Amino acid sequence: MTEGLPMAVPAQGLPPRVRIHEVGARDGLQNEKAVVPTEVKAEFIHRLAHAGLTTIEATSFVRPEWVPQLADAERLFPMLADLGGAPDIELPVLVPNGRGLDRAIALGARRIAVFGSATESFAKANLNRTVDESLAMFEPVVARARDDRMWVRGYLSMCFGDPWEGPVPIHQVVRVAKALRDMGCDELSLGDTIGVATPGHVQTLLAELNEEGVPTDVLAVHFHDTYGQALANTLAALQHGVTTVDASAGGLGGCPYAKSATGNLATEDLVWMLDGLGIETGVDLGRLVATSGWLAERLGRPSPSRTVRALSHKE
Template structure:
């Protein structure tokens, strides 16, 4: 069955929802970092270019983590050197430490993200630090980045459940998040790294923060709850949602973490709610279908499968 024109959902606006949502596209970084085989840099560049052409305004491009730990992103410098940046599009990168920041600054990066943990066990497994020690590692990174005029996002992983520790106390997540904000992060992305959250849990965590203004959400779809959880976050006033084209992704340090919320599935829901976002679903679905072909497996996105077979 060949490609067909995109169907459009009937638009019925929801009550009390944002008028516009920023989609923080993580496919090129969080999506491809979990591939068993290294994706050629030329494919990554085409992916980013196609996503920009589809209307994405935030494209998290890569990570400056040590190549030993994530060899799939060892080409970060080469990728950024070959990237044809589009006006109005930002290309943040993940940096784990000061060495990563040095590399990012040398590459001309203007927006970075750091990746913290809400739990002791994952901080140790992912960062080789205790929960408290991670802040000592991040503090000089954030201070130097802000002094250089860079925007800094703080990811907080394992916000809803941890495969080693179980359910995570909301108060613990808030403490970690507030410390990152006090450090100088301008935005927090609250991650359901293993996809166990439910909408009530999402609302309770967001309510535990003093304000939702600096908060974004990052859901994985392990139990099929990513869209429901996103809707719950929108009801709470969140206006930035992380998503990955075609539902790519996972986490190399948490085996139970499956793919991210698919950008197409998010766009379909936002379109049906009349919420502006700027992404062309037709071009987006074409891009994810193409990438699925490159990777040699079907896209897990329901919308991609419905529209592109």
């Protein structure tokens, strides 16, 4: 075992490589009480890329009054032009509607995401629309993006539980996932927005999606660690064949519309597990830990990532 790295002991039935979809700069920083300076965000994203992350969700083109922490999207995105031109770096951005897509296209974004909900309560809280109204809003956005040969991700929140409605029926999640897939989303990210999923639930949902014609290779998972289940749920998804996992550097983030949601799965904790399983990610854990430590200093609080804290104490 190298200092700061786990001993690699591969397990059977797992993929050889996982792509980490890093969401800290968007999903993480949007939940900060204080607005993070644009220059700090730009350096954060550059540091993440330097650590080996190749998919880094940069920002969101939402109305500034909705998410003031991301109101600087037009200023930030051009500061990442050197990364966006690299063939191995992807900088997806979130767009809520047609106007958001216009803003993203004007700045040269080539990969976008729309953010839907499996439940009516969260759709109303987040988008002020019903689930079906939300899907109707996304359809022309996805169609325009696909016509422009853009890559489109569909986020599906509240896949396992909802703070107002409780446990979410699997058939309900499958219906909305299929709708997003049918309208043209290249990838679907299944969100455990309030962190209530457990491994059996994860594998059952994935199996049901497969049975209804949604293949595993278009699925990603997005777990929150409210009840300490994020890594266990990730492993369950890997055992099913999922190879794209969302994570947030330093464990940043939650959900501004779901007060019971705590932080996302920390990228460092994920990389520690994947390194230990001998699964390739291309991420340098030491550089990533240093990046999250650097950002934590600027946020004025310690990182919630267990791996960041453990490795920082070794220094």
